[in-house]
Amino acid sequence: MSLLQIRKLSMAIHGTPILKDVSLEIAAGEIHGVIGESGSGKSMTAFSVMQLLPDGAACSGQILLDDVSVLDAGEADLCAMRGDAVGMVFQEPMTALNPVMSIGDQVAETILIHEDVSKADAMARAQAALERCELPADKFPMTRFPHELSGGQRQRVVIAMAIALRPKLLIADEPTTALDVTTQAEILDLIRKLVDEDGMGVMLITHDLAVVTGLADRISIMKDGCVVEQGAAATLHRDMTHPYTKSLFAASAHQPDRNERPGEAPLLQVEGLVRRYSLPRKSLFGPAQSFEAVDDVSFEVKKGESLGLVGESGCGKSTLTRAILGLERVQAGKIFMEGVPVLSGGRVQTSVRRKMQVVFQDPYGSFNPRHRVGRLVSEPFFLHGRKASAVEIDEALVSVGLAPHDKHKYIHEFSGGQRQRIAIARALIIKPELIILDEAVSALDVSIRAQILDLLADLSTQFGLTYLFISHDLSVVRSITDRVLVMKSGKFVEEGPTETVFENPAHPYTKSLIAAAPRLPDMDDMQGVTP
Template sequence: MSVLSISDLKVDIHGSTVLHDIDLTLDPGQILGVVGESGSGKSMTALSVMQLLPRGSHWSGAINVAGNDLAAMDERALCQMRGRDVGMIFQEPMTALNPVRTIGDQVAETVRIHTGASRRGALVIAREMLNRVGLPEDRFPLDRFPHDLSGGQRQRVVIAQAIALRPKLLIADEPTTALDVTTQAQILDLLKQLVREEDMGLMLITHDLAVVAGLADSIAILREGAVVEAGPTGEVFRAMRHPYTRALFSASAHVPDRGRKPEPSATPVLSVKQVVRDYEQPRRNLFVRQPPFRAVDHVGFEISHGENVGLVGESGCGKSTLARAILALDPLQDGEIRLNGHAFSSAGEGPHPELRARMQVVFQDPYDSFNPRHRVRRLVTEPFHLVKSPPQGAELERRIDRALTEVGLKSSDADKYIHEFSGGQRQRIAIARALIIEPALIVLDEAVSALDVSIRAQILDLLAALSDRLDLSYLFISHDLSVVRAITDRVLVMKDGRIVEQGETETVFRNPQHPYTQKLVASTPSLQAALAARAS
């Protein structure tokens, strides 16, 4: 018997149809990959299965979960089903966990609610589940809090919650999007192992075709609230009957066309020399001071005019700390940073505002980096506070128009609010804000990691074109090695605060020398490799 059966599912929210004609089936011990871009209906399908739809929703059709007909169940019965028969893993573990409760109590809560077990008995099961997901007792006692754990470790706690009662169906909604490649590989291996050992069905929601190709037994591709293609994974990728499937496949393997290869310049745009960044640690007691934690340890590199350089490494390796030091947002303990040959910052000294204007940044989440109460016109002109004589009147309008048109938007977009744009358009506005002041270097911190594959391809094409046309240099920070490989000329690999390997991007990826780089490359999902493995 199937653990999940959906037929003719339709969902309306306040009269607007968001899902229609959804037909899906999942058997025990199988993995179903649900793929599509933002707004395609992936998460809404999962929420329909969990019966956690937003207010104003109405659904019709048939949903059967582990023998339960959801249409015939009241809220009390649904509450008993959730956690017992079906568990769910959410994308962002920190928001899924209660920050003021221990991990032991949070895993035990599921057991206590559904079984009526005592706290002591529930904690015994919680300990077993945490051991099961790779959080052993000697290193991860039950009294630890979520903030004590890394992103991958938090995700394991969320998985332990979801499987605490060994449900027949497990729904994983983008469970690895925010994780680095090695942690992602570990979480995916764990999910595959749980499916095999528990004979549960796994509904894996993702926009990453490489992950689905390597993991899922069957696949359903959603677009605009409907399934446009479905079937066994290998068969779907071989046939690719629907144009949208072919478009997703093409976007996943997209490499921007770089018009020229930048040459090393006599005066580099950015010169990082033996930079050190330390953090004070809390005292062990009144009389014992702990030595400072060294997050960046004597790092040095250069970026030439028009060159795109990637900085990769696992969470906690020091990438973002180094970026903050380069941007002079954090002080240095040693070393020097020079911009276009001029001293930008050094130990104890920050940059002059006009020199700071030559370096801009694009953040991972454009919505969080904008004030939603201001129009785009004001948002993109924020960097002008760094110059002595900001443009006024007609010149200001010309600069706004040029910045927006450079990134593929219209002049009229200047009068809109940020909530009126899609995620990809917001990232274009973030790039426009960085461009308007005509910087020499842009630091992009995970600037495309949250975007769908087709939007990501568009943004990468845009960045490549701007670099070639405007002679822009980029420092591209990302945990997604496939993106770094597509957009950069050179790559720096960071581990434990140090650069352990660097060189031309293709050379490093094809023939990594350091064991850590080899591990990163081996852990990166590859759509072509996954499909080749299925064909063999």
């Protein structure tokens, strides 16, 4: 018998159709993956089950949770259901947690709301839930606050909150999107362990086919508010019939066509770079302590090369990036751009800095929403001390596949993929020689990611660009780079040609990263898919 049954569910917001005749079932002990791109209706399906919908939303059809009709339940019954019968894990744990409450109090709060127990009992059960999520008290006291934990540890706290009352159904909405590969693997293993121990059903929402193919029992593919295909996770890649499903698998396995001919002359040289942070003293008269986020790092990037930099969160990738851009003060080392020092007298030389541009992970967060796109794209010209001409703005937008009239719009009027194109146009407009891409495609849907990777490959050929590509997504790094550096604890532990490192990793850490990365089935096994 099914734990959750969704039958012909339709949902509209102020009369605009969002979901259309969605039907799927989840059994106890089953992990059901719900796959689709942004706007496909995945999250709205989950929110319909919880009845956490925006004002103006109206549902029709049927949602049965353990044979109880969710759509017919009153608000008091729904409040009792949320957190008790159904738990939810959100994509971004930092925004899902209260920054001024300790992790123990936040997990215990769920128990106190639903059960008449003492605070001491609730805290004891909260500790047990955290222990189950592999946060033992001796290493992670319940008095810690969210900002004192890493991204993976915060996600474990959110899972502990969701499973504290041992719900029958767990909804996980993109629970691993922003995590590095080893942390992602740990979270996915944790979800599987909890399912096996408690027999709960899981609705796993994600846009990553590789993640869901390796973990789920069944998969539903959503597009434009509809379920277009369903099947067993182990065989869907062979049995799929819908063109959209095939396009998702093709985009997930996409390899951009690249002209791999880097020059011999070094463009960027980094020698003995050290970035040290001071740590708080353990006592008033205790010795001063420090932490070296970047520890005596040296490397070079050749003209026309695409160099990948990989490693787990906290390894020093982003700190190194900021140091290269002159946004971090360094304690030792030198940075040269075409043989010219980037720093002079502790300050960035503008004439050298203008040869480097950066594309960030979150394009929306890196733009001022009050300005039009034309103004945003032209910002790098402040390094020149002049304004960009209309022709220069138009050329930059056209080079990334947008139209000149887009310069009159605001950033909120564009999709995620279009915003990333605008971010690339902003980086291109002053014709830099090096572009640093810091997790630039991590949060994008697979089809948008494929388009951006193709765009980067085309721009590299067209303008002779050099890329420093920073990512925790190993499949992306493998598809877009010539050479790769592997970073751990502020040092490089391995480097070499990308295919050599991926096929024959030498360092144990590199081997662990590659082993943890989720994989799609072999292309030869995929029916009707062209990579």
